[in-house]
Amino acid sequence: MPKLGTIEQVKRFQEKCKTALDKFPLVVSLCHGTACCAIGAKELAAAFEEALNGEKSVKFIKSGCHGFCEVGPLVVVRPLDVVYQRVKPSDVPEIVERSLKKGEVIDRLLYRPRGNGKVYAKEEEIPFYAKQSKVVLALNSRIDPYSIDDYMAYGGYGALAKALLEMTPDEVLQEIVDARLRGRGGGGFDAGRKWKGCRSAPGERRHIICNADEGDPGAFMDESILEGNPHSVIEGMVIGAWAIGGTDGFIYVRNEYPRALRAFSNALKQAREYGFLGENILSSGMDFDIKVSRGGGAFVCGESSALFRSLEGDVGEPRAKYIHSVERGYHDEPTNLNNVETWANVPHIINRGAKWFRSLGTEDSPGTKVFSLVGKVENTGLIEVPMGITLKEVIFEIGGGIKEGRDFKAVQTGGPSGGMLSQSQLDLPVDFDVLTEAGSMMGSGGMIVMDEGTCVVDVAKYFTDFLIEESCGKCLPCREGLMHMSRILHRITEGQGEPKDMESLKRLGDAVAVASLCGLGTSAPNPVLSSIKYFEDEYLAHINERRCPGRVCRALISYHIDPDTCTGCGTCEKVCPVEAIQPVAGEEREEGLLRIIDLAVCDKCDACREVCPEEAILVESPAIALEHYRENVTEKR
Amino acid sequence: MLAVQEKFNWLPPQALDYISRRLNVRKPRIYHIATFYKVFSLEPRGKHILQLCMGTACHVRGAKLIADELSRRHGIHFGETTDDGLFTLERVNCLGACAIGPILVVDGDYKGNMTTNRANAVIKRLKREATEEDAANA
Ligand SMILES: Cc1cc2nc3c(=O)[nH]c(=O)nc-3n(C[C@H](O)[C@H](O)[C@H](O)COP(=O)(O)O)c2cc1C
Numbered sequence: 001m002p003k004l005g006t007i008e009q010v011k012r013f014q015e016k017c018k019t020a021l022d023k024f025p026l027v028v029s030l031c032h033g034t035a036c037c038a039i040g041a042k043e044l045a046a047a048f049e050e051a052l053n054g055e056k057s058v059k060f061i062k063s064g065c066h067g068f069c070e071v072g073p074l075v076v077v078r079p080l081d082v083v084y085q086r087v088k089p090s091d092v093p094e095i096v097e098r099s100l101k102k103g104e105v106i107d108r109l110l111y112r113p114r115g116n117g118k119v120y121a122k123e124e125e126i127p128f129y130a131k132q133s134k135v136v137l138a139l140n141s142r143i144d145p146y147s148i149d150d151y152m153a154y155g156g157y158g159a160l161a162k163a164l165l166e167m168t169p170d171e172v173l174q175e176i177v178d179a180r181l182r183g184r185g186g187g188g189f190d191a192g193r194k195w196k197g198c199r200s201a202p203g204e205r206r207h208i209i210c211n212a213d214e215g216d217p218g219a220f221m222d223e224s225i226l227e228g229n230p231h232s233v234i235e236g237m238v239i240g241a242w243a244i245g246g247t248d249g250f251i252y253v254r255n256e257y258p259r260a261l262r263a264f265s266n267a268l269k270q271a272r273e274y275g276f277l278g279e280n281i282l283s284s285g286m287d288f289d290i291k292v293s294r295g296g297g298a299f300v301c302g303e304s305s306a307l308f309r310s311l312e313g314d315v316g317e318p319r320a321k322y323i324h325s326v327e328r329g330y331h332d333e334p335t336n337l338n339n340v341e342t343w344a345n346v347p348h349i350i351n352r353g354a355k356w357f358r359s360l361g362t363e364d365s366p367g368t369k370v371f372s373l374v375g376k377v378e379n380t381g382l383i384e385v386p387m388g389i390t391l392k393e394v395i396f397e398i399g400g401g402i403k404e405g406r407d408f409k410a411v412q413t414g415g416p417s418g419g420m421l422s423q424s425q426l427d428l429p430v431d432f433d434v435l436t437e438a439g440s441m442m443g444s445g446g447m448i449v450m451d452e453g454t455c456v457v458d459v460a461k462y463f464t465d466f467l468i469e470e471s472c473g474k475c476l477p478c479r480e481g482l483m484h485m486s487r488i489l490h491r492i493t494e495g496q497g498e499p500k501d502m503e504s505l506k507r508l509g510d511a512v513a514v515a516s517l518c519g520l521g522t523s524a525p526n527p528v529l530s531s532i533k534y535f536e537d538e539y540l541a542h543i544n545e546r547r548c549p550g551r552v553c554r555a556l557i558s559y560h561i562d563p564d565t566c567t568g569c570g571t572c573e574k575v576c577p578v579e580a581i582q583p584v585a586g587e588e589r590e591e592g593l594l595r596i597i598d599l600a601v602c603d604k605c606d607a608c609r610e611v612c613p614e615e616a617i618l619v620e621s622p623a624i625a626l627e628h629y630r631e632n633v634t635e636k637r
Numbered sequence: 638m639l640a641v642q643e644k645f646n647w648l649p650p651q652a653l654d655y656i657s658r659r660l661n662v663r664k665p666r667i668y669h670i671a672t673f674y675k676v677f678s679l680e681p682r683g684k685h686i687l688q689l690c691m692g693t694a695c696h697v698r699g700a701k702l703i704a705d706e707l708s709r710r711h712g713i714h715f716g717e718t719t720d721d722g723l724f725t726l727e728r729v730n731c732l733g734a735c736a737i738g739p740i741l742v743v744d745g746d747y748k749g750n751m752t753t754n755r756a757n758a759v760i761k762r763l764k765r766e767a768t769e770e771d772a773a774n775a
């Protein structure tokens with residue numbers, strides 16, 4: 001590998017990579033992301049490798065996440081440009097024979113959304129993709145994350161060459177400032193301002209850090225970027241180092257992401273070989289390298305000051321906010337910390353300019369945002385949308401609405417620090433400031449959709465308990481305040497709530513928000529406060545009527561068999577682990593005797609409802625009292 | 638410490654002594670770190686490592702039902718190893734595969750769309766295998 005030192009050389013090398021890539025007339029891109037691998041992509045990869053048997057004309061890519069996890073494993077065949085979904089190893093020979101060799105489309109493997117009877121072949125046509133605009137994720141399905149040449153074939157490291165060889169650090173900085181790039185890690189802090197602050201902070205050394213701790217439970221954006229396109233993050237960080245005057249770099253990766261770690265470490269190695277990291281990068285005179293540090297599974301370590309402590313090898317406890325990390329961060333030296341997605345945006349801004357970036361999204365929140373759209377939504381997956389798109393568009397057009405045609409109840413953005421929004425907020429645009437105003441926040445990109453079968457009090461309790469677990473325990477408001485809130489929430493969901501609990505929750509929440517030390521505490525009451533704000537009636541139903549509208553809270557529900565739908569097949573009786581289900585003598589149905597659940601024995605494990613082929617198992621709330629049930633049963637018998 | 642944890646699946650006291658001596662760091666600090674981060678375990682772990690995703694997406698899809706099932710029915714509780722040394726249950730937050738939640742990872746193998754019934758079946762199978770093995774060894 002020759003050392004690249006001029007723009008020309010980089011360009012020529014990119015051309016070379018492109019020619020090498022173009023040599024393959026056919027491309028098979030198999031999504032090898034975490035979700036697809038969990039449902040069989042690994043076996044598929046083996047099947048493809050066997051079927052292709054070293055075939056020279058086909059480039060087989062094990063790519064990062066394509067996004068449409070719902071119907072995985074996904075396979076894209078180019079130049080036919082068709083998307084095959086739910087592919088099984090047994091389909092592989094047919095794909096090779098028909099689609100690759102003859103260029104035919106295999107109808108059976110195309111995407112068919114539930115309900116409307118349509119068939120989609122191409123990526124652009126599938127509604128899930130049609131409304132997205134991919135910048136950061138654009139290359140995910142096109143490149144092999146383990147190949148730097150693939151990345152360069154699509155212009156990779158061109159922005160780095162441009163920045164280091166044609167622009168001064170000030171110009172790069174100005175470009176980022178003009179682009180109004182805001183931090184994608186949660187707070188939405190202006191990245192340009194942060195960079196400027198760090199650059200002008202006094203000190204010998206400046207640290208450039210990438211936050212890949214992704215602590216939000218239920219979100220996997222950063223993982224997918226690191227796994228699918230690790231070089232874009234490296235490129236962004238080196239450009240950042242150029243603009244800021246960074247001397248060394250770190251990436252702090254969550255321990256739960258061994259796959260992302262592997263992809264990124266490999267990318268670092270390649271970048272070093274190509275001279276994009278190390279000494280005298282591209283003969284610009286800058287030395288810079290990135291070290292990998294693994295987290296230990298602690299949400300609070302995503303917070304900047306805690307992250308620095310953890311990097312130093314200590315316990316990840318945050319410190320008071322008045323100390324600015326740009327001046328005194330890692331080892332008390334100037335430090336610039338940005339999120340994975342923030343860094344991944346940088347090369348695009350340098351390549352295409354601030355003006356282009358501002359043309360996407362809204363005035364105050366330009367660009368795109370990656371979300372992991374999960375929960376009770378029809379199309380679960382990883383999406384990238386322009387800022388300013390409404391929640392409704394995201395959930396109903398991209399997400400395809402609620403699973404099984406049920407009714408929408410709430411959407412939680414911002415993870416444990418964010419809030420729940422209701423039906424009436426669906427027209428809100430996705431924008432840092434608008435969401436904060438509504439009592440939620442953008443967060444790092446988790447978007448959890450809840451339907452009528454979700455209990456908001458239960459979810460608020462879930463987040464509060466999560467945060468208690470994760471609170472470092474250093475400051476009192478967060479440690480004790482959350483504990484009390486949780487106690488009240490538990491009481492409410494157990495049917496022991498009292499009317500005054502609402503007031504207590506609100507007061508405690510406000511106190512924790514004001515008095516806590518770090519961002520974890522100050523945002524911790526958000527799920528509770530926002531759900532009280534928009535779903536007060538659900539709380540009141542729990543407290544006053546002992547009723548759980550989502551039919552989730554175990555103390556407030558009971559299971560029954562609908563005598564009119566039960567066919568007497570007895571499947572439920574077989575799976576019941578506590579033998580609470582018995583036949584009713586004399587009640588003949590199509591397939592046997594009607595069954596009944598003995599409420600005194602049933603411990604509400606849900607096993608019967610899962611298996612009932614007739615959906616005859618009903619969940620009632622408020623729970624039907626035991627005495628009442630006894631009367632009924634004896635009467636029937 | 639991460640390396641030790643990975644090798645032995647837990648942090649034996651001897652190893653912590655050694656780390657303390659070698660790095661010249663006092664033991665209370667070592668323990669502070671070992672108890673702060675979730676990846677570290679101060680007890681030996683079971684033969685089968687179960688990890689249940691309690692991320693938000695899995696939670697709204699019913700992960701709690703499975704957690705309850707494991708603890709009520711099988712005496713397997715979060716963060717604990719069963720007395721017979723067969724199972725250790727860990728709680729993890731989002732494995733990046735929310736589309737197929739709830740997820741139970743059994744010895745590194747992702748099992749998606751988990752239900753109470755399927756969880757029961759998995760546990761029963763592993764228990765049966767263990768008894769058979771014991772019988773074969775006896
Ligand atoms: C409790 C807490 C958890 C956080 N977790 C993360 C995280 O997982 N990933 C992340 O990028 N930022 C996280 N942040 C935000 C970081 O502190 C920091 O603002 C961010 O990494 C800065 O990068 P950005 O400006 O590019 O967003 C967290 C903040 C708090 C208070």
Ligand code: FES
Binds near residue numbers: 690693694696739
């Ligand atoms: S929440 Fe369980 S995999 Fe994401």
